[in-house]
Each structure stands twice: as structure tokens, then as C-alpha cells.
Amino acid sequence: MTSAIGLWWAPEETRFDKLQSAADLVELRKEFIATFRSALAATPLLDQFAVSGVIASWWGASLPDLKALATLGYRGLIEAWVATVLDALEEEKAKVNPLDHKVGRALLPEYLDQLAALEAEVAELDSTIKAVAATDDDEDAEPSDDALSPAEVKKLKSQLTATKKRLKAEKAAFAHRLGEAGEALDDSSARKIVLDAMEHDLVAEAGDRVTRHRRAVITAFETWWDKYQTPLSALEAERDRAAARLAGCLKELGYE
Numbered sequence: 709m710t711s712a713i714g715l716w717w718a719p720e721e722t723r724f725d726k727l728q729s730a731a732d733l734v735e736l737r738k739e740f741i742a743t744f745r746s747a748l749a750a751t752p753l754l755d756q757f758a759v760s761g762v763i764a765s766w767w768g769a770s771l772p773d774l775k776a777l778a779t780l781g782y783r784g785l786i787e788a789w790v791a792t793v794l795d796a797l798e799e800e801k802a803k804v805n806p807l808d809h810k811v812g813r814a815l816l817p818e819y820l821d822q823l824a825a826l827e828a829e830v831a832e833l834d835s836t837i838k839a840v841a842a843t844d845d846d847e848d849a850e851p852s853d854d855a856l857s858p859a860e861v862k863k864l865k866s867q868l869t870a871t872k873k874r875l876k877a878e879k880a881a882f883a884h885r886l887g888e889a890g891e892a893l894d895d896s897s898a899r900k901i902v903l904d905a906m907e908h909d910l911v912a913e914a915g916d917r918v919t920r921h922r923r924a925v926i927t928a929f930e931t932w933w934d935k936y937q938t939p940l941s942a943l944e945a946e947r948d949r950a951a952a953r954l955a956g957c958l959k960e961l962g963y964e
Contacts, residue, residue, distance in 0.1 A: 709751055709918060710911055716747035717910070721903050727778040737767055753918050766913045770906060782898040786811060790890040797883050807882075810905040815889040819882060826875040833868040837861065 720743065723736060744763040745756055754762070767774075777785045789811035796802035796809075806812070812820055840861055893901070 709753060709914055712748050712751055713911055713914060716744060717907050730775045730778045732778060733774055754921060758917055762914045762917050766910045770909060782902050783895060785902055786890055786893060786898045790886055793886060794883050812886060814901045816885055823878055826871060826878060830871050830875060833864055837864055
């Protein structure tokens, strides 16, 4: 399915270059649904309704970006994405994960990997320290040869503090680097990043649909197996044994 989507996407992506306003999106949506359904008609994994659902769901989720693209262009959309990430970094409970945004993955993938490694280190240290504290509070817990000494726990706490401090500094640097990377893009690079991100989202939506379809098929087969795994011959034999037991009971009661 991924290859089929790629073959459809390649000629269709030029349509985004012609967008002049948000009003153009109405006709584009109709054409995309029709051509997408036709291009994936031979795909055995999904029926025509599911295929239409893929492009429709992708369009709905991408609509804010598509509107921004139609009015601001490729570089304008990149700037909007960068602004969203920078705002999210300033908020304690942001609606989006600033370190998992498509623009960050496109512009600074290695830096994001570094931040992810630091976050994993913080989580591991914090978990270890909390586990030690829980063991110390449990009076019934038996002493373990692997138990950490107070000095080792103190060292872990210091390491956790230092790692958190480094992570905070790297996040602040990420914001600066992301802004610089966005400003340095030329039109061609901005176009490629936007279109690659949109195609990636479409493929992901299709993959999610296929996964759900496979789960539904597996569930159906499991239900059928539970219902029909006993062969008819076994059911008939059980029926005959039950009939024989019933006949015996009736005979003892004097009904035969």
C-alpha cells in the first residue's frame, strides 16, 4: 500500500504548488478523494469505503496546515510550525509535544535523538531512586545484596539533578537552533519538508487503517474458532450421550 500511495502522490503533489487561497481546497479535496480511491482500487487490504476513509481522515487532520499552506506558502507554513513548537516549549502543559513535532524531526533529527536520550536517562535515574526509597519504607522487605548504599543513592540523586539541568539547557538551545534552521530554509527545501511531512502523515493514516482491519479480521476468526472449533461429529456424539442418559432416567422413573 505504501508504494501505491507513493505512485499516487508523486504526480498529485504539484497541485499544492497551485494553491492561491483556502477556497481552492474545496475542489482539491474532491479531486484527491476521487483519484486516491481510483489509484488504490486494486489494493486487497481495504475496500473502497475504507480507502475513501483514509484520504478523508488525512484531509481532516491536515486541514489547518492546508489552509496555512494556501495562504502563507511553504515557507510560511514552516514558520507557523516553528512558532507552534516554540510556544509549546514555553508552556508546561502544551497540547502538542514540542519534541515530537514534524518540523523538529525534519530540521533537527539528531538533536531530537539527543534530547530523547537525556529524557530516557532522567526517567531511568528517577525510577531507580524511587524504587530504593520504596524499599527503604517497606519494613517487611528482606535485605538484598544488590541494595544500593546511601552513598550510591546520593550519587544517583546528584546525577539526576545534573542531567535534568542539562536537559533543560538543551531544550532551550533546541528552541534557538530550530528558529535558526527554519529561517535558513530556501523555498525548495521548505517545499520538500512540507510535502514529505504530508505524505508521511497520509501513509501513517493508511497504515493505521490496515492495522485496524487486520485486528478486526483476527477478532472475527477468533470468534468463529471459539464458536465452531468443535466438529459436528463431536456435537452429535454428545447429543446421543445426553439422549441416552435422558432415556435411562425416564426408564427408572417408569415412563418407558
